[in-house]
Amino acid sequence: RSTITRINLATLPPQPDLDLGHSKNRYAIMSESLLSSRNLAFELYEVLDAEGLTRRERFAEHSRETFDAALGTARTIAEKYFAPHNRKADENEPRYENGEAILIPEVKPAVDAFLAAGFLNASRDFEAGGMQ
Structure with a gap:
C-alpha cells in the first residue's frame, strides 16, 4: 500500500516522464x-x-515506478510552483520582523503544493502519514 499512489494533485499538470530523451512531453x-x-x-x-x-x-511495497511517480510529482511542483519565482525569491530574501517571517507571496502556494503532495512527512512510516 504505497501512499505515493494516493497523492491527489489533480490541480497540477500531468507528471512528466523521468526519461525525457525521446519524450514529446x-x-x-x-x-x-x-x-x-x-x-x-x-x-x-x-x-x-x-x-x-x-x-x-x-521498502518492499515500492518499485521503480513508485520512485519515478514521487520524482515526477516533485518535478511538477518544482516547475509550476517554485521555478517561476526563483529569481524574485533570491532578490527578496526572507526576513524576520516583529516575530514574523516575511517572504514573497509566491512562496505560500509553492509550500502548500509541497505539503499537499506529502513530501514533508515522506520519510515517515505509512501509518504515520509518510511514504516510507
Whole structure:
C-alpha cells in the first residue's frame, strides 16, 4: 500500500516522464533546465541502485515506478510552483520582523503544493502519514 499512489494533485499538470530523451512531453525543455532526468535516473538506478531498496522489507511495497511517480510529482511542483519565482525569491530574501517571517507571496502556494503532495512527512512510516 504505497501512499505515493494516493497523492491527489489533480490541480497540477500531468507528471512528466523521468526519461525525457525521446519524450514529446511539453515540460521536457523546462525540466532539463532544472535537473537532467537522464542523469538523475542514471545516478539513482545505475550508480546508487535505488531499486535495491525494494529488496528490504521496509521498502518492499515500492518499485521503480513508485520512485519515478514521487520524482515526477516533485518535478511538477518544482516547475509550476517554485521555478517561476526563483529569481524574485533570491532578490527578496526572507526576513524576520516583529516575530514574523516575511517572504514573497509566491512562496505560500509553492509550500502548500509541497505539503499537499506529502513530501514533508515522506520519510515517515505509512501509518504515520509518510511514504516510507
